[in-house]
Amino acid sequence: MAGPPALPAPGALAPGRDPRLGEEQLAIQASVRELAQRRILPRAAAIDETATFPWDVVELLRGHGAFAIGFPLAWGGVSSSALSLVVAIEEVARVCATSALLLAVQSLGGTPIALVGTEAQQGRLLPDLASGRRLAAYALSEADAGSDPAAMRTRAVRAGDDYVLDGAKMWITNGEVAELIVVFAVTDPAAGAHGISAFVVEGRPPGLTRNPIHGKLGIRGSSTAELVFDGVRVPAANRLGAEGDGFALAMAVLDRSRPSVAAQALGIAQGAVDEAVRYARQRRQFGRPIAEFQGIQFMLADMATQVEAARGLVYLAGSRIDDGGPDLSRIAAMAKLFASDTAMRVTTDAVQVLGGAGYVREFPVERMMRDAKITQIYEGTNQIQRLVIARRLLE
């Protein structure tokens, strides 16, 4: 008779293959991790310190085809899988949240075109986003219409074969650098949310002024700008979807982009755990590594557990986009809410684990704590995520 099964050798308890990821995601995870750790990590502190847009990282991502992740082969992409994209964003955010945002916003700008663009629009516009030749932006928010974007006032008036855009968009990521901007504007003021339409603004048309916004708490290398439209002409052929369908499109896009923000938050949080563990092993007080104190061990354990729980929701949200599940809105909002709250808590705890060293720029956790905050705010604040989740539960 065979004896009892042997206990696993200690080595077998090392992290196993992630069952949520297929071959494609594992390959993308490995290659992006290598790129991020070797090439982006050494740049992260300077990008933050100088608050300058990282064109060198853009070149790096272009050169490695990283912008193509999340774009289908037909449009010059490498993978249409949203799960692949969230995995890539997580790996970059683990070392540099500003750089991870480059990938997230490229997809944010591409998604409305992928969702409702005509074949001609998709064939003409998406390959440039997949290659990274043009950077994208998504202009929904206005100074007086943030959580309530249906209150936007930017107007688009039909004039022959064009629309003429007047108004101002606020807080637009990539605002200074984007060569393709998806802009939402009111075409029928009497129709409320049903009077909003979406347009693609290309290049640097006359009448468009980009006013950079300086002094951000985190993601300091990211370009954030106010966009002022003063009689900007956009060809009617650049309208995305039907007139009046823009608001529904904007919401459908957010359902598909919130998992990217959640992945950014997840990566930031994982990076903070990495740093806290490294520091706790090497820092000695009372004659031994602080990692030997149970108070520190419990903090590290709680941090790692929260990050792993966040990863569950983030990967689920990525998979929901891929499988088209009807509960995408709810899951995407949950992933964004939980992962960003986790990032804020875990980075704050990481600063605590590092003590005084955590409070200065010489160590990365201070930057991570500042970077984490934005993930609770953009693409809908976490109060708005709770509204989305509650609405889905109660409808």
Ligand SMILES: Cc1cc2nc3c(=O)[nH]c(=O)nc-3n(C[C@H](O)[C@H](O)[C@H](O)COP(=O)(O)OP(=O)(O)OC[C@H]3O[C@@H](n4cnc5c(N)ncnc54)[C@H](O)[C@@H]3O)c2cc1C
């Ligand atoms: C760095 C940065 C980058 C950004 N990038 C982009 C971008 O690329 N494109 C884009 O379109 N926008 C972008 N935004 C805008 C962002 O999405 C908005 O800032 C966000 O949606 C909140 O809007 P608001 O700032 O006007 O805050 P407000 O809407 O004024 O909210 C203020 C407070 O009130 C709360 N609140 C509002 N309504 C409710 C409610 N009904 N119930 C409970 N609480 C509520 C909010 O949660 C918040 O705490 C960016 C913002 C920043 C800071």
